[in-house]
Amino acid sequence: MKRLEFIGLDQEYYYEKLENGLELFFVPYKNKNNYAINYVTKYGSNVLKYKLEGEEKIAPPGIAHFLEHKMFESSDGIDPFTFTAQSGSYCNAMTSYTATRYVIEGNTNFKENLDYMIKFVNEPYFTEENVEKEKGIIIEEVKQYNDDIECMLDLETRKSIYKNHPIINDIGGTVETVSNITKDEIYDCYNTFYQPSNMFVVITGNFDVNEALDIIKNNKQLQERSQNKKFEILYDKEPDEITKSNVTLAVNLVKPKLSYNIKLPYESNKKFAYSIYISMFLSLVFGNSSKFWERMRREGKVTSFGYTKMNTNSHMSISILAETEKASELIKDIENELENINIEEKDIERLKKVWIASEVTMIDNISVTLDNIVDDIIEYGKLIDNKPALIRSINKTRLDEIIKNIDFNNKSVVLLEPKN
Amino acid sequence: MKYEKQDMGSYNLHLIQTDKFRTVTIRVSMRQEITEENVTYRNVLADILVYSNANYKTKRELVMKEQDLYSAHISANSSRSGMYNNINFQLKILLDKYTEEGIEEESIKFFGDILFNPNVTNKKFDSTSFEIVKKENKSIVESYKESSSKYSIIRLLQNMEDKPYKYIEYGKKEVLDNMTEESLYNFYQDFFNKSLVDIYVIGDIDPEKYTKLIKKYFLFDTFKRKKISPIIPVDKYNKRSKTVIEQEDISQSKLSIGCKIETLSEFDRNYTLTLYNLILGGSSESKFFKNIREKHSLCYYVSSSVRKLDNLMIIKAGISKENFKETVKRIKKEMKDMTLGNFDETDIENAINNYISALNEIEDFSDAIIETYVAKDLLNLDDLETRREKIKQVTKEDIIRVSKSVHLATIYLLEGVKE
16 A cells, blocks of 8 residues: 655555555544545435436435435344444445545454445345335435425535525425335446446544455455446536525524525636635635624624635535625625635634644544545545645745636625514 | 542642653542522633633733643533532643643643633633623523434423422533623632642652642632532332423434433442443443334434432434334333343343443543542442442342343423424
8 A cells, every 4th residue: 555644744654545446545544533534436316317328317306315314224234233232333424516425434353344335335225115114214314304494505605605506405305305206216326326436435543454455355245346337427517606696585583594695607627726715715705814804793693604615526615604694794794705805814824823823733534634635536536645745835826816716796695684 | 540639638649650751741630519690600710710811811822822832722611410510620741752841831820820820800800701702602591402412401301300400511601691701710719718629630640749730829728628429319209100291393303211210339339320220221232222113113213321419321323203202102111111020131241231332341441430439429339340249249130130220210202393
């Protein structure tokens, strides 16, 4: 395995790509009891149409998440929860827009758990009966998110920004789409997206790198799955223009919630370097040391405030989020702020200190480190091991240039108001 | 890892020396006997002390100073532990080699300032800061209903015995309305003069150096510090349980069940009860998960958790309203099965392994290590090594006995009536 380093953070890591295309990223730590394993497929809810060896197929909304649930079935009655419980280890999975992750964390039985994980993810067992049974459980999960106000705001926000992109669907799908999912559709998705060449393994914490490598290479179920069929994810063309510039909805809440969103084209080679400039811009203008936030609190215009950004394969969106009883005033204030951006060098230097401090604190935590690695690989196609240096290289000239090229008029505002 | 406790008169200083982390964590833990009114006061005080202070009179200036000190962020959290109202202040700083000379001491000085140099004139907190913090707390008090799962638990507890666990953690509107810059300052003085204070420091530290630094900047001068038992006793158990149903415009119904636990021995409370809860509904191998979720597809989540200081067990489930009666029936059945011994050695072994695994994980996190010392104080919990041994001493008979001490008291359903 190739030995590399997280530069400036006193932490080594190892990398290898197996013959079948599976990539391995190992980050061994001294001084930790726990290990954390993620077995990840670069497949999430953002796939609605795809081609497998030239044949076009449909993936109904919610199917990636449904498939994730079904991976926990086993033909021999020993499911992953039962197996990992024997050593008191933790087992779970999660589906996002762009990935599905299988997780085991623990501090004993590393070899058994790793081998078992590779085995169960490569041994699908879907029957009509177990698919039917799961529908009740998943429908409850979908309903739970339906009631969540943050999820509501997020869904309406995505729908206001994007016209065609699969991201306008909830990850779990809807009660209707979940009810109609079939066993064959699930197998098609599995056979396409769970191929070794579309997956990777990240391990952090207390474990032996060579042992882990041997276990994965010698795993029977993985060895039997080396065929790599060609596939392509299909997207409808997404316009650069924002979709709905104003959305107001009356829902069951007490305090109005707002999102103010800007849509940007996203460089197709998805550079981390561009993304950190957008993050720096948001921190400076709307972050907790910004003049804007201070003023909004002082003037009583917000009781809660924040921002986020979201990427797809073709676009990026920035969202400013607020709990406010003075929505129209707040919107004017935000517009005004974006027309009068004035960034000072000393503020950039101060934020760089904060970000670098954060890199040091995060590397101390094996779960956070693992999450960051998975996010980087999914988003940027690789593990980024020189973040402190990249942060230090942020400069005002480039920042000003990037901001100048943003069309702040390509925007949407979503407001959720109380009923009555 | 080396531990040293020093009685400094006005506070206890706990020094935990370890080279496992790239940071040093300093936690100042303050607690006082709870009153309903003080729940609101403690929340506002925690917020205002980290909003501004005498040297950094706006939040922005305060944040910029923290950022300048390589992110020496002071967090303030208020909460309840049984009969105690707590405020915890915490600072995590990077080891010297990641920052610059002098940052460490300056960060600790800054922390001391936050606590002892508030933004106060003429015995009143600064009006601008006060208005902002008051308004934001008011918004939380007025809108906690927006989280239906949290709301369901609050309503459950309000329908149980008249105990501090009924006090809504977000505070009360009436108390906020009547609060002034002056009354808050009076509370600050009272809290800082009469609390039980523990300061924890964990990291790659020189204990003597840190003792000097804490003495220099943390100018506690407490008196009349009242130590009380944190555990809330249960006064009565009714044979029949009470059911309360309320309706809300949501799709999923939230079921919350409150169970009272009889007074247990220390061993049973700290060990047997934990295994009982893991087997019943505290893990993905539990009876609730396997039988109610997996076998009968009745819900996405159904779990139990124990609040030891309150002598309560809370069961939560998200269900469709049609399944209310069946879910309650199945929950009761699983609880009854525990009293009949309908669980096997594998269940106990899995629960023990789960427990030991959780203990092993504690040593990877500085915050979790601090919590073990807090728990020692509140629950007389043993050290990690002893806990690993004692948990294996729990027998099936012990678990059956404890399960008979758990009584289902109140069932609350927030019924979802959304079209």
